[in-house]
Amino acid sequence: MATLKAVRGTRDLLPPETELWNRIEAIARRVFARYHFGEIRTPIFEDTGLFARGVGEETDIVSKEMYTWEDRARAQSEKSQSLTLRPENTAGVVRAYIEHKLGETGQLQKLYYIGPQFRRERPQKGRYRQFWQIGAEVIGPPSAGSESPLRDAEVLEMLATLLDELHIEGWTLELNSVGSSADRERYNNVLRTALVEVAPKMCADCQRRAVTNPLRVLDCKVHEDQPFIEALPKIGDALDQASKDHFAAVTAALDAAGVPYKLNPRLVRGLDYYTRTTFEFTHGGLGAQNALLGGGRYDGLSEAIGGPKAPGIGFAIGLDRLVLTLQGQPKIALDTICVETPCHAYIAPLGEGQNAAALALARELRKSDLRIEIGDGSFRLKKSFEIANKLAWRIVILGEDEAKSGILTVKDFLSGVQAKVPRAELSAYLQKPADGVST
RNA sequence: GCGGCUAUAGUUCAGCGGCAGAACGCCUGACUGUGGCUCAGGAUGUCGUGGGUUCGAUCCCCACUAGCCGCCCCA
Numbered sequence: 001m002a003t004l005k006a007v008r009g010t011r012d013l014l015p016p017e018t019e020l021w022n023r024i025e026a027i028a029r030r031v032f033a034r035y036h037f038g039e040i041r042t043p044i045f046e047d048t049g050l051f052a053r054g055v056g057e058e059t060d061i062v063s064k065e066m067y068t069w070e071d072r073a074r075a076q077s078e079k080s081q082s083l084t085l086r087p088e089n090t091a092g093v094v095r096a097y098i099e100h101k102l103g104e105t106g107q108l109q110k111l112y113y114i115g116p117q118f119r120r121e122r123p124q125k126g127r128y129r130q131f132w133q134i135g136a137e138v139i140g141p142p143s144a145g146s147e148s149p150l151r152d153a154e155v156l157e158m159l160a161t162l163l164d165e166l167h168i169e170g171w172t173l174e175l176n177s178v179g180s181s182a183d184r185e186r187y188n189n190v191l192r193t194a195l196v197e198v199a200p201k202m203c204a205d206c207q208r209r210a211v212t213n214p215l216r217v218l219d220c221k222v223h224e225d226q227p228f229i230e231a232l233p234k235i236g237d238a239l240d241q242a243s244k245d246h247f248a249a250v251t252a253a254l255d256a257a258g259v260p261y262k263l264n265p266r267l268v269r270g271l272d273y274y275t276r277t278t279f280e281f282t283h284g285g286l287g288a289q290n291a292l293l294g295g296g297r298y299d300g301l302s303e304a305i306g307g308p309k310a311p312g313i314g315f316a317i318g319l320d321r322l323v324l325t326l327q328g329q330p331k332i333a334l335d336t337i338c339v340e341t342p343c344h345a346y347i348a349p350l351g352e353g354q355n356a357a358a359l360a361l362a363r364e365l366r367k368s369d370l371r372i373e374i375g376d377g378s379f380r381l382k383k384s385f386e387i388a389n390k391l392a393w394r395i396v397i398l399g400e401d402e403a404k405s406g407i408l409t410v411k412d413f414l415s416g417v418q419a420k421v422p423r424a425e426l427s428a429y430l431q432k433p434a435d436g437v438s439t
Numbered sequence: 440g441c442g443g444c445u446a447u448a449g450u451u452c453a454g455c456g457g458c459a460g461a462a463c464g465c466c467u468g469a470c471u472g473u474g475g476c477u478c479a480g481g482a483u484g485u486c487g488u489g490g491g492u493u494c495g496a497u498c499c500c501c502a503c504u505a506g507c508c509g510c511c512c513c514a
Contacts, residue, residue: 060513131514350472385475386474
């Protein structure tokens with residue numbers, strides 16, 4: 001039988017890498033809490049229609065990258081239904097917002113999520129078919145202030161704080177406004193018209209994009225095309241006054257808060273639901289996938305999927321890429337966020353007759369929140385020492401002498417000091433830093 | 440979905456048309472209760488899978504699968 005493997009584009013995360021993931025998530029939760037965000041957990045699959053209507057029928061995600069299947073009816077009363085593994089989480093959050101009538105509370109909803117998403121793309125470094133995102137959404141009825149540029153700026157400022165606390169060095173915030181959906185449509189037409197003349201002089205990809213997705217031409221990286229792109233109409237000029245004012249207010253607030261950003265008039269995002277503010281935080285050294293996170297405002301999303309008017313703004317961080325970035329950074333930064341955590345002590349029972357006593361001792365110590373590993377009485381003491389030295393700060397020897405006297409032998413690996421410690425004092429003794437090493 | 444590169448020990452990798460190699464890691468070493476550094480031994484394996492060429496293929500050819508890089512697109 002062929003050995004089973006994780007399917008293409010999926011992978012296992014093992015210790016100690018999972019430790020890094022946990023720490024990143026813990027930092028994110030801590031930062032979100034300071035900004036009064038609460039966690040939301042939505043199902044991992046949804047009705048296909050949610051993504052078709054929310055994300056956009058014509059987007060690549062929906063048209064060719066979703067894991068979709070027909071969930072057959074099992075009973076006469078049941079209807080078959082097309083289901084899809086979520087390719088992103090914003091649509092699910094907005095669906096939940098509508099379903100639970102959160103708008104009726106009149107309160108601004110600040111929700112964050114951490115979880116896997118699924119897209120059937122060609123796997124690459126930092127791009128998996130099951131990938132993880134940390135994201136957050138600020139959404140609510142207009143009366144709650146959900147349309148305010150202050151919310152855009154707050155989210156961006158929070159992200160700057162988060163990246164700083166994660167010790168990501170050298171990030172860049174790129175910022176743009178794509179205007180209202182009407183602005184966007186108008187601009188698309190203007191662009192399409194302008195491209196009729198210019199596109200034939202550009203690269204093959206651009207000639208194709210000019211027809212299929214004009215906004216994408218702005219993203220072209222071919223050097224020779226840059227002058228043509230520079231000369232194309234700017235989306236900023238197509239914005240109505242309200243959108244211009246909104247964007248100016250966002251940048252003013254960022255300036256006041258001292259959050260650095262770079263205006264990028266070419267930053268258009270792939271998802272249909274984005275309006276007004278769009279942004280990306282990028283980081284060099286990630287190759288073609290240089291975006292660490294992206295997001296934007298989506299004032300019409302709720303209505304697009306049948307809900308009330310509920311403007312919002314949100315973002316999603318690609319966790320897989322964030323981890324890659326951290327792993328690629330100078331060791332100092334990595335150490336501050338992820339250090340290996342050895343056990344406080346390794347208990348070495350001498351003889352299988354001491355195994356039961358070892359478990360009892362471990363239980364006692366673990367109740368004091370000490371990290372304890374237990375050896376096995378069948379091991380020779382030499383072997384116990386070798387193992388213990390690899391994974392613990394100290395070894396506690398539990399032999400017949402110790403069992404009788406109640407005084408345990410403890411050796412500190414760093415200093416090499418060996419001590420006799422009464423059982424009642426052991427927990428306190430092990431809590432103490434092992435010679436310069438802090439717990 | 441398209442193009443290029445890659446696939447050998449637990450890991451990182453060398454290698455060659457004729458019995459499979461290194462480093463690190465792992466196991467064992469005066470069989471009595473003492474690790475690290477050193478020393479002496481030892482085991483690593485369907486050479487990604489399936490076909491083909493050949494007296495003989497881990498090596499050459501084809502297909503498949505997977506990974507990496509790029510394109511498309513995107514967080």
